[in-house]
Amino acid sequence: MFDVNNWPWWAVTGYLVIDISMRVISIIIVPRNRRPSSAMAWLLAIFLIPVLGVLLFLLIGNPKLPRARRRKQEQVNEYIAEAAGHLNFGSVRPNAPEWFPPLVAMNQHLGALPLSGGNEAHLISDYQESLDAMAEAMRQAQDYVHVEFYILQSDASTDNFFRAMEETATRGIPVRVLLDYWANRWKPKYRETLKRLDDMGADWHLMLPVQPLRGRIQRPDLRNHRKLLVVDGSVGFVGSQNVTDSSYNLSKNIKRGLHWVDLMVRMRGPVVASLNAVFLSDYYAETDRVPDIGDLTRIVHGTGELGCQVVPSGPGFEVENNLRLFLALLYAAQERIMIVSPYFVPDEALLLAVTAAVDRGVQVELFVSEEGDQAMVYHAQRSYYEALLSAGVRIWLYPRPYILHTKSLTIDDQVAVIGSSNMDMRSFGLNMEVSMLVRGEEFVDEMRIVEDEYRKLSRELTLEEWMKQPLRSTVLDNLARLTSALQ
DSSP states (O other), X not given: OOOGGGSOHHHHHHHHHHHHHHHHHHHHHTTTTSOHHHHHHHHHHHHHSHXXXXXXXXXXXXXXXXXXXXXXXXXXXXXXXXXXXXOOOOOOOSSOOTTHXXXXXXXXXXXXXXXXXXXXXXXXXXHHHHHHHHHHHHHXXXXXXXXXESOBOXXXXXXXXXXXXXXXXXXXXXXXXEEEHHHHHTSTTHHHHHHHHHHHTOEEEEESOOBGGGTBOOOTTOEEOOEEEEETTTEEEEESOXXXXXXXXXXXXXXXXXXXXXXXXXXXSTHHHHHHHHHHHHHHHHHSSOOOOXXXXXXOOOSOOEEEEEEEESTTSSSOHHHHHHHHHHHHOSSEEEEEOSSEEOOHHHHHHHHHHHHTTOEEEEEEESSOSSHHHHHHHHXXXXXXXXXXXXXXXXXXXXXXXXXXXXXXXXXXXXXXXOXXXXXXXXXXXXXXXXXXXXXXXXXXXXXXXXXXXXXEXXXXXXXXXXXXXXXXXXXXXXXXXXX
């Protein structure tokens, strides 16, 4: 231990000057363009553990992508906005509620793609069935296959998916693949997966790699969390599921018997072009080129009547597109709100929107997992249960050993959102996500069937039960809640 009392006067003076200067500078720099909760958490860290706090802030304090990548995103947004003005996105479903067109306009202003009509979309709730459905779609490819997943692993469960890519590539059809760097780099099956992609001749790239020797440097905990597949611009898949075994092939999950429960959407119609634009923007960000897929403005019309809008979000955008979408929907709800999120860690605005909906007489239900796979997020989420239950939100706990990984929001009986975005601060500020807004009672009816199944398998958490939590759990939950704001 250093004994300051034995230091010479000039050393003590220098230490005090540096310490006070660092605190004053942090008060000036940290809160700028940052949420109050996040700023307070960073300032608390810097004041309590100055050296470590400053180092962490310098390492992960900036939630934005490097400037060059943000410029690319701006170029993509400009291109999409210009191209969208000349495209026919189908006939939009009539008789929308008054709040819906302004919501769509807000999304598009923030970087979303236009609302398209004439789409058909169907849910796939079985894990293996979803993988096999995507494989079958790839086998029908005539022009190209675009694969983008946060986690992509070649294993027994995904073998059919990979064989479909191999068969497609063998026919001379381009197979382009994007996978997140950090989510895969040190995980099982990584080398085997890349070798299989190489052997089939896939055009694959890592997303958001941190490779200083190659000049690729950014905040190391940024992630591209998107999950999507596009075949020929006519068939698309989007949702919460990664391409991996339902245990994620992790020994700790296998030991605990954990398996993931997910939900994907298979779609046809003009919305697939929007989903393809998200892939192309990520491909451009990683390669500095746009693949030759023929006429980029070609729109394939479907036979359905759904109105759909693809909403990308992440640190490449100026604001949190997904959070604003969720907030607008929560305030628009008149009858009921159903939220399914494996990681529900709301900021102040989202918590207020949820509890205010209950105060308006809206039925609000939240589906989460009884078991947690990420300790910090799990405990941070639990720290909000008392406030939610006290407000009147019904909380359903999906039984262990399953992790309910679906990410969805349904409003009344006509609007839903499904995609890769959790309702937590990481998904709002650090992850690149993709969500799909869907308007149409027939789609919400499908969502209700899935929600009813989740409810049937779950047990309801009551306020009386929650208030019996031991003190040690409350302490852990509250500590985790503080760290969740460090963005």
